[in-house]
Amino acid sequence: MSGNALSRVFPGALSPTDSFSGGQLRTRRIISHDMADPRPADAFRDLRTQLLAHHAGNSVILVAAVQRGNGGSFVALNLASAVAFDESRCAVLIDCNLRAPQLHERLAVDPKKGGLVDYLEGRVESLSDVVYPTGVARLMLVPAGGRREASGELLGSQRMVALLDSLRAADASLSIVLDGPAVSSSPDARILSQVADQSVLVAGYGRDTPTAVREAAAVFDPARMAGLVFNRVP
Template sequence: MWNPFNRNTISNSSASKRSLQLITQKGMPFAYVEAYKALRTNLNFLSGSGDVHAFVVTSTVPEEAKSNVSVNLALALTESGKKVVLVDCDLRKPVLHRYLKAGHNLKGVSNVLSRQVALSDALVEPKGIPNLTFLPAGTTPPNPSELLSQPQMQEMVDTLRGSYDFVILDAPPISMVTDAAVIGRIVDGALFVVRSKYASTDAVKTALEKLQDAGVKVLGAVLTRYDAKKSLKRSDYGYGYYYYNSNYSYGTPPPIAFQSQQPKRAA
């Protein structure tokens, strides 16, 4: 239904620095911040109709900036007064604690699902970020997919729904493990992150098919690290957005942007 995309062109930055760019940091480019506000606006539109309050964020493969999108979207929503809980469901390689400087040995999702700790005791209030609550991944379990498939996962999400305006669940890439599809079935849908010219078109199509075959509603997509300098000739670093076919068929050209050509690789 909507497709905000990131035109990030800071290719000289290290991967670690690039992945930790937050809209709340001083000196962030105006267009970068505005893109998340546009994404927030579209999400608020969907939530206003009662359709979207809890959703999973995933991608095709690692290194597509899905966690960056999860955190910055959460921050954008909190700045508008929304109460948001950000849940790290990447139980194998959690990273959200790095963004929020929350420590790496915290109890979290895995401990709540295994009944080792109460949900209320696992929630963290990040310093200096009003309206945001964080639920870490917790101790790495031997069977993440199986644990996320348990009924208590649905119970946990339902409890969070009752206390927050938005529940954002950051999950592993769908081509690597099934976790995102498992989670997607119990929430309102999935936000799909695609890094420009990174995963092949076939890989992206297969990833989307996995979600759709599992009965997960794909709400929209975010295109990251898009080179605006080459394609749109705007700012060297920024974001923009366009509307996409509501059925989200990757092989169908969007009605506004990129109609004239279909790239050989995901763009």
């Protein structure tokens, strides 16, 4: 990967000043190389490998839950972290859950210059100003930057398309993960799926009925539906 090229596009975003300790990663429920139980990390590595194999280059991957409480943000964050395990790759995680953003808190990012909302509404012109380093090496975050109830118009805007195109053009080894809202909560997941290359649906194990899963999956274009992840499996 051309780390120098990415550093020029996103100054400082690849060089976290304070990396999370093992204890901080566990508290924040973020996978790491040295977990006592390696199964969660292995599961996300496998998911990462399958997704990257299905789409050449730097794909945009949407992660959305069937309903709130299924852990969609948990899956999105750890999928991006698994991509960043590979020293030849980087990941940008974008908090697209504009009605209930949380990733900036999870990753201890203070969006001083603004976030996705500020960029999409035109208050921030430079994309590099809303791409922040995190405590996880090679993982960058675009925080939501604010709450918006009428979020579909922003997420489906030409400025959102341009943002993703800019990230795609930054480096061929950069993966973009969109943390979308639950399918049952709003039309935003469907809107985001139209700008993503692949969509991953997160179902709660023993929580979502087969009918609910089928109805949620039907929202996405079958050609871009990468698969289903069951979260909270005992």
